[in-house]
Amino acid sequence: MKIGIPREIYEGEKRVAIVPKMATQLLKEGHEVFIEANAGEGAYFTDIEYDRIGAIIVENAQLLYSEVDVIMKVQPPQREEVEMMRDSSIYIGFLSSVLDDEFLNLINKKSITSFAMEFIPRISRSQSMDALSSMASIAGYRAVLIAAQHLGKFFPLMMTAAGTIPPAKVLVVGAGVAGLQSIATARRLGARVEAFDTRPAVREQVESLGAQFIEMELVADAETATGYAKEMTEEFMKKEREIIGERAAQNHVVITTAQLIGKKAPTLITEEMVERMQEGSVIIDLAAEQGGNCEITEPGKNICRHGVTICGVLNLPSTLPIDASAMYSRNITQFFKHLYNGENRKLDFEDKITKSSCVTHNGEIVNDYVRNAIRKGANT
Amino acid sequence: MKIGIPREIYEGEKRVAIVPKMATQLLKEGHEVFIEANAGEGAYFTDIEYDRIGAIIVENAQLLYSEVDVIMKVQPPQREEVEMMRDSSIYIGFLSSVLDDEFLNLINKKSITSFAMEFIPRISRSQSMDALSSMASIAGYRAVLIAAQHLGKFFPLMMTAAGTIPPAKVLVVGAGVAGLQSIATARRLGARVEAFDTRPAVREQVESLGAQFIEMELVADAETATGYAKEMTEEFMKKEREIIGERAAQNHVVITTAQLIGKKAPTLITEEMVERMQEGSVIIDLAAEQGGNCEITEPGKNICRHGVTICGVLNLPSTLPIDASAMYSRNITQFFKHLYNGENRKLDFEDKITKSSCVTHNGEIVNDYVRNAIRKGANT
Amino acid sequence: MIEPLLVSVYIFVLAIFVGFETITKVPPLLHTPLMSGTNAISGITLVGALISAGAGHSSLSTVLGLLAVIIATINVVGGFMVTDRMLEMFKKGKKKD
Amino acid sequence: MIEPLLVSVYIFVLAIFVGFETITKVPPLLHTPLMSGTNAISGITLVGALISAGAGHSSLSTVLGLLAVIIATINVVGGFMVTDRMLEMFKKGKKKD
Amino acid sequence: MNIIIALAYLLSSILFILGLKNLGSPKTARRGNQLAMSAMLIAIIVTLTKNEILDFTYIIAGLIIGSAIGVIIARKIQMTAMPQMVALFNGLGGGASALVALAEYNRLTGEPRIDVIISMVVSLFIGAVTFTGSLVAFGKLQGLIRSAPVVFKAQRFFNISLFILFLIIGIIVIINPANSTGLLTILAIALILGVLFVMPIGGADMPVVISTLNSCSGLAAAATGFVLSNNILIICGALVGASGFILTRIMCKAMNRSITNIVFGSAGTATTNNSNNDKRKVVSYTEEDASIMLESAQTVIIIPGYGLAVAQAQFALQELVTILINKSINVRYAIHPVAGRMPGHMNVLLAEANVSYDLLFDLGDINDDFQNSDVVLVVGANDVVNPSARSDKDSPLYGMPILNADQARSVIICKRSLSPGYSGADNDLFYLDKTQMIFGDAKESINAIIKLLKA
């Protein structure tokens, strides 16, 4: 097939959907790869490199979109991008954040077959396609570096002739993929780390990384069948905030990663809790995109309140463009190979991965989850 | 004695010479501590804290200077600051960068007894006063964080479902205090580290931190009696640049710390060498203050040339203000205690530390090194 | 006439001690060879059989002795050889190169 | 009349083996107590002295035997007691609480 | 002359002791066996020169016939049939002792010394029990007899009764040595007891039984020594008896069972149907086996998993690796992309333990090397080595690439139990013949292996 990689136009996005190494793989499988000029620039992949391995450099997006069968992207397509797509072409990339009625109508009108990376189910054999995990992992790593940059203290313990500097204390709330990576990175840097999560299974994982798990009565069925966290009762949340507030005042860095799939992130840190924290402390809110776990987070901004720096970080993976592109492009390549692996490169809707991840096909919404959500939206 | 801590007016300086903990110590010894309002702000020490322990908050600098016997500062005093000092008062802090004829005349006119932290000799018993070491140590740590922030790659090796990400490779040139700390921090973060230095003794130290030492014919007497590096011959430098150039092209991050006491930093990286480095690489030039180890470093700026980011970092210790202040203030307190420890708090010029560190006393230059340098400067 | 017995008992007891002390920690892979080896050693009863067979008293004794010699010899010869084969294999596995 | 000697030799050899095998790894702190303890054990010669002293033959033998009994007894009694004292001290250091 | 014989016997005894000592350690075992061989040779030659021997015809014939059979069996036998061979030989040894006792009984003249008669009865009894017991063990191992425990009701009671009967008749014979019927009855009882003793024991426990019988045959030989007043028989017999006892204990410990449990476990409890059925069998090995496996390997691949993190065994593991590398063994880590619970989990862990990156290989780079590696050491990993991911469409792991641990020559797995990993899927790898399971916390297991490798 003809695969096209447009340059990402989303602001600040430095990743590219396919890096030269993966382009080579696709070419080997008999596909053609078209790439927009300078698409890899943000991640330091030059056109020369793509050219060398046999990809075709296309001067501008218009030309690219009109040429190819499959579009692979990182950020969900913006309206103008969808408009450039050919009828009945295929889109693969992140998608969920733009999925509204209007958008769906638009792509269904063009009969575009679209796949959302977010909807790939979390089963064992799909792990190599799981871009949420790989990107979360980057976010977790980056979060600690940002925290270390903003904190006016050493992370590690230092016993020196100029006095003993105690280690920074880091609290990680939400020990999913990103949270665990934050724990690991902060521990690498020598910080004391404690962590909290609502899912009981996480305790052992947190401890396996050498961090302390914060005690609280956990909820047995805090996990959905797919491994994501469920929404908690307000009573539970109140108790949780109490405990977090108390712990946050003892720590220098708080990294929050709590997310609920498809929902606004739970508010775990109120302004009053921020006030109680030590001057010079830092909060990294990885849930900023979903509204933030901290009440006063301003997505995309670093603000300073009550002596505490609160970073509403957005799109962290893009700040590690080289490796983020490498990982994402491996995910998407594996995914694509899985989708169109048959003799005649036909989709198999019997397959769980294909079925769950496909959003529209032949002008229709084929994804149950999206259909339900849209219907619900229409009803209210 | 009456000790005064002015607010640092040097741009970007966030440290404070005495933190509350050390102020307490001085008070216990029977001194009075005066501190300018908001002096600790940059390092998150509030006036309230100082007040609580019994220090006296003084509204403005003018008032402070006129009140006290001893001025403790971080950055060397600017002209206006000297002018505010009382006659025959005492100055303790960094000094060497402002020591020119004019400045010396100025303070000698006022008969100010001045001590330079930089001139404290590096002997065993002075280690707790050694601010160069403690600040270098912070710079080394910070340098790695900055590198990690600018590098579009993970530092650690990651074997994940989205592919194996090889570890970042870090080259540290100059393994003094800052260099060793960089090695340690980069290793903590999981990078592969190699290092180079001209002093043979360093090899074992580099290896004791788990980094590789780069082979090159070393020079036996590369070290002065005080442990600093000597200047090398041009022939040696050529060979060194060759080797560093070759290694730099293999590494993702280069951190240079090579300094020669009292001289311009040696040029170790030329523009041609930068060109040969990989796109996306990062150079952190810790010698930027002394002109930089990299030819194209622009002190105080991050520039991007040939796909390589070159950070001419300045005053890194100030970016870790809390701990930097804590360490510096411990250094200066120990130093002060040493200087004025006798019954009648008199200076003992027999003592090696006092003798080496005192620049002016009773209206005269008492430091041999400075006197020689000034005389030489006058001659040429 | 009890003396010789007592001496034998002394020797027996001391030998038991030696036996207890010599074998202390044997890795499982050596269990079978060691068993086989000690089994061959216990074929020392062959010495007794030789004396019986060679005593030349009654013919019944001699026949019994002969039988004893045969099976004890099988035990000794076979036992040692088999042990050696096992240990040889073990050695080889160790130094293949 | 060589037999008893041979039996003694057997017993001697076996006991030597037992002696070799029992002491294998002794930490230096135990060297002195162990030496002292075995020294007391070697005071077993007291048994010989008793026989000599009690044989009641010539008076010279008896005197020699008496002397032997005295010094062997000192060896045995003193040796065991001193060893015990040493070991007791050692124990105490171990469990001071 | 007598002195020389006695001294030669003494020399032989010393060589036997040294041989036995050497047999106990892997490095010297072969030399030990050879020492024992020469000791035996000396003992035989000395015996032949003894003036007690009057007629050499039968002796020579016996020696030749016996040697021939022994050599043929030893040569022909397959390595896998070793255990039954040992059982067979052992039976013969016991039989020989019994026969010598009978022959000596037959030779008795006048009023025999009571100690001789006692020794004779003991020798006969133990020898005969060893004989039939070993033969049954042989039969079970060779597949001639049902390997499963054969038990009948009240067997324990019956055995004890028989044993008491033996004691009674024994006393009668000792009191009246001329009572040859008594002696033959004892023989019969012993033969039956030997069978009854081993029949109820399952095939898996046979090694312990053989070891016990081996110890017995040593005692029988010692008893024969008492009969003949022959020191070398006494010494060797005692040596074998004692060391066999120790070995039995060691083996029981290795199997995590007590000897009484094995011997009396099923006997007399015919109701319990000991479940030695053909279900999938897991063999639990010890750290000692693992250490020997690792030490004799040329290439070792280590697969760490989530359990490594839980046990925090990374430091111990790396220490082990260093030791192996110092023994010039080629050791590498194979890191599965999803081992652990977060991307790069293993990397964090191993970085903590300062493992050189050069030792880490990812799935793609190392998966073809498993088939050429001697040992794979799996530490707390499970799903990532589960072969069902390859073929079993119903497995939750189906389709996930796995590390081909099952292709290595042998596999050592350190985990606490047979419980499944994250996916909940059962793992066939555990049940392979070439797999050695070492149960227990990974850190403790690895530390134990380290200790053994350093010893």
Place this chain on the structure above:
Amino acid sequence: MNIIIALAYLLSSILFILGLKNLGSPKTARRGNQLAMSAMLIAIIVTLTKNEILDFTYIIAGLIIGSAIGVIIARKIQMTAMPQMVALFNGLGGGASALVALAEYNRLTGEPRIDVIISMVVSLFIGAVTFTGSLVAFGKLQGLIRSAPVVFKAQRFFNISLFILFLIIGIIVIINPANSTGLLTILAIALILGVLFVMPIGGADMPVVISTLNSCSGLAAAATGFVLSNNILIICGALVGASGFILTRIMCKAMNRSITNIVFGSAGTATTNNSNNDKRKVVSYTEEDASIMLESAQTVIIIPGYGLAVAQAQFALQELVTILINKSINVRYAIHPVAGRMPGHMNVLLAEANVSYDLLFDLGDINDDFQNSDVVLVVGANDVVNPSARSDKDSPLYGMPILNADQARSVIICKRSLSPGYSGADNDLFYLDKTQMIFGDAKESINAIIKLLKA
């Protein structure tokens, strides 16, 4: 009756063996000694009931006098005087053997058996050598004789000549047992040889000498056993002879010297002035001592230094700490502010080994606790524990705060040599009496200690 005696002797022998075995391990040593005591008691009582004994007067008198003296000495003696006590007792044991030999010789009637006479000569000779040798050792240790080696020219030659003389006279006596002058000459030679044997050996090597003589006194007892055809003497004598030999070897190894080197080191080489002068002495201990020290401590403080980094011993060290903590020993790390070669060097290292921060204490926080700690373990540190920093104005370290390792009850130092640290200053700590130096790479030393603690 005889049977009972023989069996009692046998029991006593078994108890002696068990006692000896238990004496070899720290945990059971005391019980071992008690077992040996009861064995001795049994042996004595049995002997007294023997019908060989005709007259009890002297025996009772001897036992009472001997016991009284023994008890008094054992009670009064100071702990520090233990080595010379052992030497003294040992000499008495040897002397007793010699006396018994003389007494038995005196008792000889008719043509004695050759083996008895041989045994007698051996017993007399060894006993007498042990006697004077031990007394000289006692004298040296007690300070009655110059502790330094006393050597005269051609001493070795003289010793050998004397020994040959003994052999010749010995053969003469054996051939003609009636030659009592010969026997007395042998006695004289032996007494002289004992003196000559020990005189040339320096005080520091005395323990090895005593151990050797102890082994000899065992052999003398065994020889006495041959004289009296008494099995328990033979067994105990052989036990002591063999175990004494092994102990001597162990001690030589611990002192890193060979026995020949000690015995013949200075003898006959009167020219060399063996430098046992009063220079500062360093005692090199083994990892075994360290492990015992650590195990019996309640509080341990660990001081890491630059050598820890060089040896990369942080993982091993932390393993050791974990083991000690598991034995409920209070273990802390004392981190000197400038340990290593960069600020926080130790922190980086220990963080690598995942040492909990709670275990780390800086100088100010822990320096007062040293005086209350049982053991300080210094691993590759030097300058930071150098007491000269406190008082010696000429030391390059003067004025630097140091960790008060020297105030602890005992100090174990792991480093490779006596060479100085960064500052180049010599370290008095190494020469303290309470300091145990363990030379070698820190990682290897620590690993060895770990192995011992786990054993």
